[in-house]
Amino acid sequence: MGGDIIRQYRRRGPAWRALGAVVLLFAAGVGEVLLNGVPFWPAVALVTVLLMADGWLALALLRSRTVVRSGGIISYGALRSRRWAWHDIRDLRVEDAPAGSSFRFVACLYDSAGRRTVLPFVNDRCVTDFHAETEFLRGVLASGRGVA
Known part of the structure; x- marks a missing residue:
């Protein structure tokens, strides 16, 4: 990717x-x-x-981050990374953060098997205009899958 x-x-x-x-x-x-x-x-x-x-x-x-590339999304954790090509992603959703978090909303990726993954640092605390950014990511997802 x-x-x-x-x-x-x-x-x-x-x-x-x-x-x-x-x-x-x-x-x-x-x-x-x-x-x-x-x-x-x-x-x-x-x-x-x-x-x-x-x-x-x-x-x-030091290592945790989410990277959006022209080929898909990569989520880096402490010891592993997970990759999704655009055709493997079913949806990107904004959801409420877990109770006790320092932020209110998180971005969640749902893959073609229906598994949910919270994207690291894609939340309303780390992203200035979170809702606009998630709309941008949905647009990138649609164009990456070839959907107009």
Whole structure:
């Protein structure tokens, strides 16, 4: 699935702040383990779990995005990416965000098998004019499928 990038949706704001918070979480966890006199092997296990969790979080912050290309849509997560060609996409819908989110609406992709995928960073917090942007994406979907 090649083609030029039409749109790219990423986390808004500087990533270094969020990465700094991840480093602080890791340092606080290691400090807690060291200050409480945890025996060596449990301490190693706890630090390893902290490192893996914080590493995954940092990777997700740096890598996660949604890319719209002339050939379709690619959704990147922390460890995997999912690709849909235009003919594999049945619909793009605006739906209410899950309760407790910092945004109100998200864009959801429904593939030809009926599976629903929430597109990363295509929401009313990361996109300035969210409803206009989703209409634009629906137009790109229609033209990508050859529908007038």
